[in-house]
Amino acid sequence: MGFVVVQHLSPAHVSSLTEILARETTMPVCEVSDEPRVEPNHVYIIPPGRDMTIAKGSLALLPQERAGLRRGIDQFFQSLAEDRQHKAIGVVLSGGANDGTQGIEEIKAAGGMTFAQDESALHGSMPQSAVASGCVDFVLSPEDIAAEIARIARHPYVAPADRDDAPTGSERARIVQIVQRATGMDFTHYKANTMQRRISRRMMMHKLETIREYVDYLRRQPAEVQALYQDLLIGVTSFFRNPDAFEVLARTVFTRLLKNRKSDDPVRIWVLGCSTGEEAYSLAIAFTECAEAARSHVPLQIFATDTNAKSIDKARTGFYPRSIAADVSPARLARFFVEEERGYRISRIIRERCIFSRHNALTDPPFSRLDLVSCRNMLIYLEPVLQQRIMPMLHYALNPEGGLWLGSSETVGSYRTLFELEDVRQKIFVRLPGPPAARFSTQVPDRLPNKAHAPPTMPPREPEQVTLQRRVERLLLAKYAPPAVVITEGMEIIQFCGDTGDYLSPAAGTPTQSLLKMLREGLQVGVRAAIQRAILEKGTVRETGLRVRGSEGYREIAVEVMPLQAGTADQAAFVVMFDDGARPLRHEPPPPPPPTGSEAEEIIRLTHELASTREYLQSVIEQQEAANEELQSANEEAQSTNEEAQSTNEEMQSINEELETTKEEIQSSNEELSTINEELTARTQEMQVARDYAESIVASVRVPLLVLNGELRVKSASRAFYELFQVTPELTIGRCLYDLGNGQWNILELRRLLESILPGQTLLKDFAVSHTFDVIGLRHMLVSSCRLVQARGHEPLILLSVEDVTERREVEDALAARMDDLDKADRSKDEFLAMLAHELRNPLAPLRNAFEILQLADLSSKEHDNAQRMIGRQIDNMSRMIEDLLDVSRITEGKIELRRQPVSLESILTGATSIVRSACARHSQNLSVLMPKVPVYLDADATRLEQVFSNLLGNACKYSGDGSNITLSAERAEGVDPPEVVITVRDDGIGIAPDLLPRIFDLFVQSSRTLDRTHGGLGIGLTLVKRLIALHDGNVEAHSQGLGYGSEFIVHLPILREAPPPPPALKVRAPREPPRRILIVDDNTDSAQSLSTLQRRRGHDTCTAFTGPDALTAAIAFTPKVVLLDIGLPGMDGFEVARRLRAMPALEGVLLLAMSGYGSPEDRRQAKEAGFDDYLVRPVDLEQLSRLLREAPGGNNNE
Incomplete structure (x- = not known):
C-alpha cells in the first residue's frame, strides 16, 4: 500500500512536511518532483504550488489553479477513484472549506473506503463537510484511522488473497x-x-x-x-458533470427541439437514476439558457426518477452545500440559486420545471412522448438481459428524432437499428423511425412477483420512411440472396423477394396472389408438398430434383420452405426460396425412334387418357380453390370484424393515452402541490427551529436579557437575569419593569433612557447605570436597548440587555491603582538611578584625590598611610553598595540561601555594634546596648542578621545629630508561643515624615531628611532588613512621631526553646600559603597586573595573559599550578579555556579558580560543570584567595 499526502500550500510556502514525516516513519518519504510510480510502503508529498493526479499507478503534477476555489484534493481523489477503483482509500483530515467532499463521493461510488477525522481536528470544516455528504465509512481520530488502514491493508478486498x-x-x-x-x-x-x-x-x-x-x-x-x-x-452525481456534454446537447438536441416548436408544445425530458437531482436541475438550467438565447418560450417538463427514496426527498428540496460552487459558475449561482446560511437552494422557477418521483425503470411503465432521455451510467451496472429490455422501452418512450444520452462507457449494443449515433464522444444518440425490434416487457425474469404495476401495451405505430441503412440492405439482398416469396399459411403471396420470373408467371384471368396458380410447369406438385410438410413439421423443408421448363429447356432446381416469425401473433408466414443450384440438363434423352402403328395408337390413347386425368385433377383443384376462396372470404370477414375491434381498441387506447396524459398532468400538479406543501412544512419547521434556537440563545446567553412590550411590561427574560438579580419568572413576566423586586428597577437613569431617549432611537448601546440593589448591593451596569421591528398589526417590542460590569469596574479600578503604583515605582526607580549615580561618584572623588597624593614626591609616611586608609574605606563603601544591590536582587528572585545554625543573639548584636561604634564615636553619639538577662539562641544565619542590625544602627547613627542618643535593646517576649525575642533600635534623630512612614520599607524609598545628601545611601537598606527578617520567619516595624521626634525600629524573631550544645574548639590559624606558580588571565589589563603584583609581593611566581588563546600558549610554556581565570573573556570565553586546560596532560591537577562579577548559584554551577575548582566574586577577596592557595595541593615554585 502506497501513501500520498495532498495539502493546501501556497507557492511561496516552504513545506517541512517531508522532513517531519521522515523522522516519524521508517518508510521512504519524498516530495514529488516528476512522475513517479507509486510503490508500496512509500510516502509521497505534494510540493507547494502544484496540483496532482494519478493515472495507471503514476503521479502527475499539474499547475495550481490561480483563481477561484481550489479543489486540489477533490481533483486527486477523483483521479484516484478512476485509477484504483475499489482499492482506493481516501482520508480527509483537518482543513478549512470543503475540498475533498466530492472526491470522497467518487471514491465511495467506485467501491473504495473513506475516512474522516473526528472532533480532534484543529480545523473541522473539511472533515465535517465530508461526513455531511453521507459517503464517509469511518469517523475516527488519526491514530484510529492509521490502525484501521493497517487492518484494511491485509483484507482480501484490498490486498490479493489466495482464497476465493x-x-x-x-x-x-x-x-x-x-x-x-x-x-x-x-x-x-x-x-x-x-x-x-x-x-x-x-x-x-x-x-x-x-x-x-x-x-x-x-x-x-x-x-x-x-x-x-x-x-x-x-x-x-454533480452539477454539470462533464460540461462539454451539456454544450453539445445545447448545440444539437436542444436546438433541434426548439426549432419551429409551438409555444404550447412542451419539451419533455426523462432523467433515469437522477440520484439527488443535480443532473435534472443542470438540464433545466442548460435548456433555459438555450431557450432564452433562441428567444423561445417553449415550456419544459423534466421527469426525474430514482429508486432511492432518500435521494428523491433531497432532490425535491433543491438544497445543496457550498461545495457546488466548484461546479457551477458564479453567474449561474447568482441567477438560478438562492444563497442560504449553509449552502444554495435551486430557484423556484427551475424547481417548478422538475418533477421528482420514485420509479423503477425495470418494473414500472415508462414515460411516453419524450424528447430526450438521460440514462447516464446506469446500464453499466446491469447484466445484458436487463439492457436488452431497457433499450426497446427507451425507443418506445421517445418521439421520432428524440435524443438518448448515455454514459461515457455505455452503448446501445445490438440495437443500432433503433438508435443512430449523433455524437461519438458524448454518447448522444437519435431515435430511428420504426417500431421496436421486439415487444418489451417490464416483467423481469427470475424474480419475485411485483403486483404494483401491470405491463403496458404498446400502441402500433404507422410505417415510416425507410432509412439509408435499410436501402443498402435491400440492395445487397437483391444482388446476392436467392429469389423467394413470402406466403401465408393459405399459400397467398404477400411479398416478392428478388427476380422470381424463372419460377413464377401470372395466371390467365382474374389477377390472383395464389402461389399455386403462378408456379411454372413442373413445380406445382413439389412446391405444394414442401409447403404442406413445413406447415405440419413447423420447420424448414427442402425439396430437390424438381424440374422446371424454361426458354432453354428443362432445369433442375431445389425449393426450401422456412417458417417466418411474424411481427404479430395472429398470422403465420413462410418463405419459399428457389435455389437454382441445378444447371440445365446436359444429357437429355435422345429423340425416340418413330413409333410403329400399334405403338402410335397406344401413345395417342395414353395421351388422351392423361389429358382427361389432368382435366379431372384441374377441376378438383378448382373446386378446392373455390372452397378455399369461400373460406378466405369468411376469413376476410372475420378479419374485417377483428380490424373493426382493433380500431375500437386503438380508439380506446388513444383515449387511455389521453387519460394517462391527464393523469400525468394531475400527478405533476399533485407532486407540485406536494412539493409546495413539503416546502411550507420545511419552512414552518425551519421557523420553529429558528424560534427555538433564538429562545435557547436568550435562555443561555450570559448577559441578562429582557423583552418588554410598549407598556414596558416584561414579555420574557433570560436565565442570567433571574440568577443575577435573584428574582423568579412568576414575579417577573407580565409585570412593569419599574415594579420588579419591590421597585428596585425604578432607577431614574433607566427611566430616562426608556421614556425619553429610546423612543427617538432604534438602537442604544452601553448606557452606564450604577445602582444599589437591596439584595445584591451596588452594581455597575451597561444597558443596551433596541426596538424590535414587528410585522404590521403586532405590538412593538423592546430588547433590553443589562450587562453587569461590576467586577470589570473593580478590576479596572484595581488596574488603575496598579498603574499609579507602577508610575510611582517608575519615578522611584528614576530617583534611585540618579541617587545611585550620585552615590557611586562620591567614592570616586576621594579615590582620585588619594591617587594624586600617592603620586607626590615629598610624601610623608603619615600622609601615605592616610591615603591608603582613604582608598580602603571608599572601596569598602562601593563593595557594600554593590553587595546590597545583589542581595536585593537575590531575595526578590528567591535565590538567596540562608546558612542557618544555632547562634547566640548576643554574638550577633555584639558584632553589629562593633561595626558602628567608630562612626558613633566620630559624632560623639551615645550608643547604649541592653542584652537579655538570660542568653537567647536563634536558628539563623548570623552574617545576615548582623547585616540587618548593623544597617538599623548605621541608619540611626547616620540620621542622628552629634551628641544624640542611640539605644539597642533586646528582651524575651513574655507569654508568646512560639517563643520570640524583641530587638528595638531607638534614636532621637530627625525622625520620619508621616507620609513616608507607610513606604519606609519599599525598594528605592529614601527620605532626604536633610537638604544636603551628606548621609548618602541607596534607599535599599530597609528593604533588605525587612526581607531578611521575613526569611528568618520574623517581622520588623517602624515607628516615628514625625520629623524631629526620632524613630524606632522593632524586630520580632523566633528563638530556640533550648540552648544548643557548645561549638567545637577554634582551629589554630593556618600559616601563610607556600609559594605557587600562578597564571592570571584577565582582559582588564589593570586588574590582571595589579593582582599579579600583589601575588608576587606574597612570594608567588606569576604570569599574566589577556585573551583565551594567549592563556593556552602561556599555560604550555609556564606550566602553572594555579590559574586565576576571568570567565568573561572576549572571543574564547573562560569556560572554553578551562575545558582546554583540563585536557592538557601537562596541567593535570592544576587548581582552576574562576573570577567574575556575577555570583549567583547558577553562575557557580556552570563554572563547576566547566571544570573550575572554585569561584571568586570580584573584587577578589584576598583572604579567600590566600586560603585557597594554602589549601591547594602541591609544593613550591620548583615543583
Whole structure:
C-alpha cells in the first residue's frame, strides 16, 4: 500500500512536511518532483504550488489553479477513484472549506473506503463537510484511522488473497432475497462483479471473513441490509458533470427541439437514476439558457426518477452545500440559486420545471412522448438481459428524432437499428423511425412477483420512411440472396423477394396472389408438398430434383420452405426460396425412334387418357380453390370484424393515452402541490427551529436579557437575569419593569433612557447605570436597548440587555491603582538611578584625590598611610553598595540561601555594634546596648542578621545629630508561643515624615531628611532588613512621631526553646600559603597586573595573559599550578579555556579558580560543570584567595 499526502500550500510556502514525516516513519518519504510510480510502503508529498493526479499507478503534477476555489484534493481523489477503483482509500483530515467532499463521493461510488477525522481536528470544516455528504465509512481520530488502514491493508478486498471470497450462486441469491424483502428492490441481474465488490466491502467494514458469516449478519442486523442497499444504489452525481456534454446537447438536441416548436408544445425530458437531482436541475438550467438565447418560450417538463427514496426527498428540496460552487459558475449561482446560511437552494422557477418521483425503470411503465432521455451510467451496472429490455422501452418512450444520452462507457449494443449515433464522444444518440425490434416487457425474469404495476401495451405505430441503412440492405439482398416469396399459411403471396420470373408467371384471368396458380410447369406438385410438410413439421423443408421448363429447356432446381416469425401473433408466414443450384440438363434423352402403328395408337390413347386425368385433377383443384376462396372470404370477414375491434381498441387506447396524459398532468400538479406543501412544512419547521434556537440563545446567553412590550411590561427574560438579580419568572413576566423586586428597577437613569431617549432611537448601546440593589448591593451596569421591528398589526417590542460590569469596574479600578503604583515605582526607580549615580561618584572623588597624593614626591609616611586608609574605606563603601544591590536582587528572585545554625543573639548584636561604634564615636553619639538577662539562641544565619542590625544602627547613627542618643535593646517576649525575642533600635534623630512612614520599607524609598545628601545611601537598606527578617520567619516595624521626634525600629524573631550544645574548639590559624606558580588571565589589563603584583609581593611566581588563546600558549610554556581565570573573556570565553586546560596532560591537577562579577548559584554551577575548582566574586577577596592557595595541593615554585 502506497501513501500520498495532498495539502493546501501556497507557492511561496516552504513545506517541512517531508522532513517531519521522515523522522516519524521508517518508510521512504519524498516530495514529488516528476512522475513517479507509486510503490508500496512509500510516502509521497505534494510540493507547494502544484496540483496532482494519478493515472495507471503514476503521479502527475499539474499547475495550481490561480483563481477561484481550489479543489486540489477533490481533483486527486477523483483521479484516484478512476485509477484504483475499489482499492482506493481516501482520508480527509483537518482543513478549512470543503475540498475533498466530492472526491470522497467518487471514491465511495467506485467501491473504495473513506475516512474522516473526528472532533480532534484543529480545523473541522473539511472533515465535517465530508461526513455531511453521507459517503464517509469511518469517523475516527488519526491514530484510529492509521490502525484501521493497517487492518484494511491485509483484507482480501484490498490486498490479493489466495482464497476465493466470491459468493456462490445460492449465497448471492440469499443476499438478493434478503435485500428484496426489506426494500422491494430486486438485484438478481445486477452486475455480478460490482455486487461482489460491494458485498466484500461491507464484509471488510464489519471484519467478517466468509460469505456465510455475512448472510447471518444480514439476517440479524436490519440496519446492515439498508446499508448494503444504499451501497448498491450508486448515487454519485454533480452539477454539470462533464460540461462539454451539456454544450453539445445545447448545440444539437436542444436546438433541434426548439426549432419551429409551438409555444404550447412542451419539451419533455426523462432523467433515469437522477440520484439527488443535480443532473435534472443542470438540464433545466442548460435548456433555459438555450431557450432564452433562441428567444423561445417553449415550456419544459423534466421527469426525474430514482429508486432511492432518500435521494428523491433531497432532490425535491433543491438544497445543496457550498461545495457546488466548484461546479457551477458564479453567474449561474447568482441567477438560478438562492444563497442560504449553509449552502444554495435551486430557484423556484427551475424547481417548478422538475418533477421528482420514485420509479423503477425495470418494473414500472415508462414515460411516453419524450424528447430526450438521460440514462447516464446506469446500464453499466446491469447484466445484458436487463439492457436488452431497457433499450426497446427507451425507443418506445421517445418521439421520432428524440435524443438518448448515455454514459461515457455505455452503448446501445445490438440495437443500432433503433438508435443512430449523433455524437461519438458524448454518447448522444437519435431515435430511428420504426417500431421496436421486439415487444418489451417490464416483467423481469427470475424474480419475485411485483403486483404494483401491470405491463403496458404498446400502441402500433404507422410505417415510416425507410432509412439509408435499410436501402443498402435491400440492395445487397437483391444482388446476392436467392429469389423467394413470402406466403401465408393459405399459400397467398404477400411479398416478392428478388427476380422470381424463372419460377413464377401470372395466371390467365382474374389477377390472383395464389402461389399455386403462378408456379411454372413442373413445380406445382413439389412446391405444394414442401409447403404442406413445413406447415405440419413447423420447420424448414427442402425439396430437390424438381424440374422446371424454361426458354432453354428443362432445369433442375431445389425449393426450401422456412417458417417466418411474424411481427404479430395472429398470422403465420413462410418463405419459399428457389435455389437454382441445378444447371440445365446436359444429357437429355435422345429423340425416340418413330413409333410403329400399334405403338402410335397406344401413345395417342395414353395421351388422351392423361389429358382427361389432368382435366379431372384441374377441376378438383378448382373446386378446392373455390372452397378455399369461400373460406378466405369468411376469413376476410372475420378479419374485417377483428380490424373493426382493433380500431375500437386503438380508439380506446388513444383515449387511455389521453387519460394517462391527464393523469400525468394531475400527478405533476399533485407532486407540485406536494412539493409546495413539503416546502411550507420545511419552512414552518425551519421557523420553529429558528424560534427555538433564538429562545435557547436568550435562555443561555450570559448577559441578562429582557423583552418588554410598549407598556414596558416584561414579555420574557433570560436565565442570567433571574440568577443575577435573584428574582423568579412568576414575579417577573407580565409585570412593569419599574415594579420588579419591590421597585428596585425604578432607577431614574433607566427611566430616562426608556421614556425619553429610546423612543427617538432604534438602537442604544452601553448606557452606564450604577445602582444599589437591596439584595445584591451596588452594581455597575451597561444597558443596551433596541426596538424590535414587528410585522404590521403586532405590538412593538423592546430588547433590553443589562450587562453587569461590576467586577470589570473593580478590576479596572484595581488596574488603575496598579498603574499609579507602577508610575510611582517608575519615578522611584528614576530617583534611585540618579541617587545611585550620585552615590557611586562620591567614592570616586576621594579615590582620585588619594591617587594624586600617592603620586607626590615629598610624601610623608603619615600622609601615605592616610591615603591608603582613604582608598580602603571608599572601596569598602562601593563593595557594600554593590553587595546590597545583589542581595536585593537575590531575595526578590528567591535565590538567596540562608546558612542557618544555632547562634547566640548576643554574638550577633555584639558584632553589629562593633561595626558602628567608630562612626558613633566620630559624632560623639551615645550608643547604649541592653542584652537579655538570660542568653537567647536563634536558628539563623548570623552574617545576615548582623547585616540587618548593623544597617538599623548605621541608619540611626547616620540620621542622628552629634551628641544624640542611640539605644539597642533586646528582651524575651513574655507569654508568646512560639517563643520570640524583641530587638528595638531607638534614636532621637530627625525622625520620619508621616507620609513616608507607610513606604519606609519599599525598594528605592529614601527620605532626604536633610537638604544636603551628606548621609548618602541607596534607599535599599530597609528593604533588605525587612526581607531578611521575613526569611528568618520574623517581622520588623517602624515607628516615628514625625520629623524631629526620632524613630524606632522593632524586630520580632523566633528563638530556640533550648540552648544548643557548645561549638567545637577554634582551629589554630593556618600559616601563610607556600609559594605557587600562578597564571592570571584577565582582559582588564589593570586588574590582571595589579593582582599579579600583589601575588608576587606574597612570594608567588606569576604570569599574566589577556585573551583565551594567549592563556593556552602561556599555560604550555609556564606550566602553572594555579590559574586565576576571568570567565568573561572576549572571543574564547573562560569556560572554553578551562575545558582546554583540563585536557592538557601537562596541567593535570592544576587548581582552576574562576573570577567574575556575577555570583549567583547558577553562575557557580556552570563554572563547576566547566571544570573550575572554585569561584571568586570580584573584587577578589584576598583572604579567600590566600586560603585557597594554602589549601591547594602541591609544593613550591620548583615543583
